[in-house]
Every structure is written in C-alpha cells, then in structure tokens.
Amino acid sequence: MEISLDWSNDFYGPGSWRMGYSNRLPSVRHKAESSPPLLANIALNSLDWLLHRQGLHFVRYADDFVIMCRNRAQAEEALTIVQSHLEGDLELKSSPEKTHIATFSQGFSFLGFDFLNHSVTMRTKSLEKFKAKIQDITERHHNLDDKLIKRINQIVRGTANYFATWFSHNRRLFKETDKWIRMRLRCMKYKRKWRTDNRRLRLKHLQRTGLLSLYDFYQQPA
Structure with a gap:
C-alpha cells in the first residue's frame, strides 16, 4: 500500500490544474496493491463518505485517489484521517516509507500522468x-x-x-x-x-x- 501527500500553499494560484480542479490544492494520494477495481470501490466507499463529511475535496479512481487541501496543516490532518480509517477501520496496512509531502513545484504522479507546476504530461x-x-x-x-x-x-x-x-x-x-x-x-x-x-x-x-x-x-x- 502506498499513501502520499501533495500540497501547495498557492491555493488561489491562477491557471493551475489538478485533475479537473482549476486551483492549486494540496492533495493526498493513495495506492493499494493488487486490488481489483470493483473490490477497491466497495472497500473504499466508506472512505469516500468519511472524506465528504470532513469537507475534503478528492478524486478517486478505484484504489488510486487524491485529496485536495487548502494548506499543509490540512494536508497533514487529511493524511492522519486516511491512515486512521484505512488501518483502524478497514485493517489495511500503510507504508510509512512511501508517505511524503510534496508541492506542485516538486511534482507528483497520478493515474499515469506527471503533474509539475502548470504542466500535466504522460x-x-x-x-x-x-x-x-x-x-x-x-x-x-x-x-x-x-x-x-x-x-x-x-x-x-x-x-x-x-x-x-x-x-x-x-x-x-x-x-x-x-x-x-x-x-x-x-x-x-x-x-x-x-x-x-x-x-x-x-x-x-x-x-x-x-x-x-x-x-x-x-x-x-x-
């Protein structure tokens, strides 16, 4: 299992993109290993509802998702919420060495795309x-x-x-x-x-x- 955080302080930065969202938002990325899409959708449905209740914006495709936050503090809080739910409620093990915080200027990958500043490439x-x-x-x-x-x-x-x-x-x-x-x-x-x-x-x-x-x-x- 892999969980990572991507965030940016420039919340209202113009012209930036994040999988359909037009503002630079911090994000949480999660990747479960060897999970069929259907099973992942069922297993992570409870996480979807939890994130909605927390007022967090997110994009999820099967077992791969990002959570968008306003600042680093909210990103760290989101990571805690996700880890607690995955490990405590769903009994899924997370990988601490694969957890990190990165800005858009540092870049990150999601669903086969590389996100770096204003660029989204293969x-x-x-x-x-x-x-x-x-x-x-x-x-x-x-x-x-x-x-x-x-x-x-x-x-x-x-x-x-x-x-x-x-x-x-x-x-x-x-x-x-x-x-x-x-x-x-x-x-x-x-x-x-x-x-x-x-x-x-x-x-x-x-x-x-x-x-x-x-x-x-x-x-x-x-």
Missing part, C-alpha cells in the same frame, strides 16, 4: 511501457506488413485515447514519439540500424499504410 514510466510494446513488435527480424501496422495502431490508439486529453500537455512528446516509431519501421524495412536510414522510407509511404499518429489524436475535434 508519466515517464508510462512512456517507457509504451515504447517497450512498440519495440517488441518492431524488431528488425519482423516483417513490415499490414498485420504489423494494425498491431502498432492498436497500441497507439489505446495510448492516445487515454493521454491525449484536453488538460494534458503531450503534443510535443507525441510528435517526438511518432518520429521514433517511424524510425523503428524504417529499420525494419531495410534491416539496418536506424541512425542511417531515416529518409529511405518516406513519411507519405508510411501514411499510406494506415499508420496512426499519436499527435493526430490531439487534432481531432472533441
């Missing part, structure tokens, strides 16, 4: 997992065919549908990742190291194969 670990999936199916001994493009598109579509949100700032990252994918495909086409073959398979040809672009998901109207 988490580094999430990007690494995405690239690992692409690398696995684009080794140079594989064939560049319609079946492969379809598999790549499935990965691209799933990632873009989650991370190409109105509040995120992934456009530049997605554009660079698109280039990286195209380099992988050029390597496959010519069975050579990617550093010298980037221009031998033109972008128009790749587009004609039906290859999806992460960046283009930002261009589609809502």
Whole structure:
C-alpha cells in the first residue's frame, strides 16, 4: 500500500490544474496493491463518505485517489484521517516509507500522468511501457506488413485515447514519439540500424499504410 501527500500553499494560484480542479490544492494520494477495481470501490466507499463529511475535496479512481487541501496543516490532518480509517477501520496496512509531502513545484504522479507546476504530461514510466510494446513488435527480424501496422495502431490508439486529453500537455512528446516509431519501421524495412536510414522510407509511404499518429489524436475535434 502506498499513501502520499501533495500540497501547495498557492491555493488561489491562477491557471493551475489538478485533475479537473482549476486551483492549486494540496492533495493526498493513495495506492493499494493488487486490488481489483470493483473490490477497491466497495472497500473504499466508506472512505469516500468519511472524506465528504470532513469537507475534503478528492478524486478517486478505484484504489488510486487524491485529496485536495487548502494548506499543509490540512494536508497533514487529511493524511492522519486516511491512515486512521484505512488501518483502524478497514485493517489495511500503510507504508510509512512511501508517505511524503510534496508541492506542485516538486511534482507528483497520478493515474499515469506527471503533474509539475502548470504542466500535466504522460508519466515517464508510462512512456517507457509504451515504447517497450512498440519495440517488441518492431524488431528488425519482423516483417513490415499490414498485420504489423494494425498491431502498432492498436497500441497507439489505446495510448492516445487515454493521454491525449484536453488538460494534458503531450503534443510535443507525441510528435517526438511518432518520429521514433517511424524510425523503428524504417529499420525494419531495410534491416539496418536506424541512425542511417531515416529518409529511405518516406513519411507519405508510411501514411499510406494506415499508420496512426499519436499527435493526430490531439487534432481531432472533441
């Protein structure tokens, strides 16, 4: 189990974001290990009601949640309330070494996103997992065919549908990742190291194969 606190003194700071809230608010983050979403929703329903009664604003998805507070003192009090309920009422063990307090300027992660100041981006670990999936199916001994493009598109579509949100700032990252994918495909086409073959398979040809672009998901109207 992991519990962490994220908070900021700049309560009325303009232009800041916190998962749908437009003010910089301190937050509590909790992560239970290996809890199926349905079971987590049932188990943590009592915590939801407790936080409501305390007048605390929070966002929870299954076993991952943040609690937003006005200042450090309220954040520390919220952490005490959460720990007491989880350990005392629900008999769940918390992990003291994973409990910390951090400001928005220090950054924190939630639901696959990295929050840092006014920026909300795809988490580094999430990007690494995405690239690992692409690398696995684009080794140079594989064939560049319609079946492969379809598999790549499935990965691209799933990632873009989650991370190409109105509040995120992934456009530049997605554009660079698109280039990286195209380099992988050029390597496959010519069975050579990617550093010298980037221009031998033109972008128009790749587009004609039906290859999806992460960046283009930002261009589609809502």
